[in-house]
Amino acid sequence: MPTYARLPVSFERGTGAWLYDQDGNPYLDALTGIAVCGLGHAHEGVQKVVAKQAGTLLHTSNLYEIDLQTSLAARLCEISGMDNVFFCNSGAEANEAAIKIARMYGHKLGIDNPIILVMRGAFHGRTLATLTATANRKIQAGFEPLVPGFVRTEFGDMDAVRATTKNTKNIVAVLVEPIQGEAGIHQPPTGYLRALRDHCEAHNWLLMLDEVQTGNARTGRYFAFQHERGLLPDVLTTAKGLGNGVPIGACLAAGKAAGMLGAGAHGSTFGGNLLACAAAHAVLDAIESGDLEARATALGKRIRSGIESALLGSNRIKEIRGLGLMIGVELAAETKGVVPAALERGLLINCIGDRVVRLLPALTMNDEEADELVARLADTLKAL
């Protein structure tokens, strides 16, 4: 079905930060399959483990113990400070699990119609519940009736949260991205997550962080919430970069939220199978051994300052936003034509909203590739 307006190019192979089309033309990939291939393409560690697993055992179902899943859960809990994990196959599914946890939590408090607070500008996925939680009308239009049980407030604004709290009964949880991705790479003010954490504590809500895009070392910490010292959410979702291209999602929970989904309460046939867990182990190995969190920070600074010195005086750019390798470049004019012009110059980027160029390059890029990315982007924008 034509659910995507695709660009007229098809890639045959990739290596590191580069993709090659059928004629062998190279493209520098500043998008990595939308924050998925954080280690770059055809990563040796992932490739070896996935090939070996395919020749050993791919799938058994969750009716049996899966040691690779248990050990992956332990590693993710160790990294995040969370207590347990539900594995699934995508970001939307991870958020569905979070939504179910919040509702179960509400019901256990004796609230029959629990409400989840969500944000303006939010993106949480395309299933019926997650598109309801998403703020974009284009994503919802035509799919009504939407799922009940959500109320929306301003992102990054504690006064708005307090006002909504006053006006709304039965809120049991808040679902929020630490940095809004699809809305145009928006960071809330410093201290926002901490204030939300305190507000949740005071009102007995669950703090649920959607780190589907910000997770897996992209912003310079394994999870973006870890930029705030000592802060812990109750529920945490991730997907995208966790398998470097092998589909896997995870919903992590801590404390009271960790006990909400018992046997039979939720499930997934594929979720956390041996192939997906093997790939995610290889991703964690590579992030650890390559110190890729620090690398994301350094590369992000290099790319942002490169763009600044190449373009900031040119009146083409309004603002450069982001953290680590999650970068938004807000243009002074509309982004129409930018993506095809970059493609012509062998650079893969995408645009969100009307004015923001989004960069989500590989954490394994070298400095020369980062500089090449900046040069090609500057060339593209100057030509328009």
Ligand SMILES: *Cc1c(COP(=O)(O)O)cnc(C)c1O
């Ligand atoms: C991409 C994304 C999702 C949805 O993930 P899918 O794997 O496409 O279902 C959810 N939340 C955020 C923040 C995302 O960036």
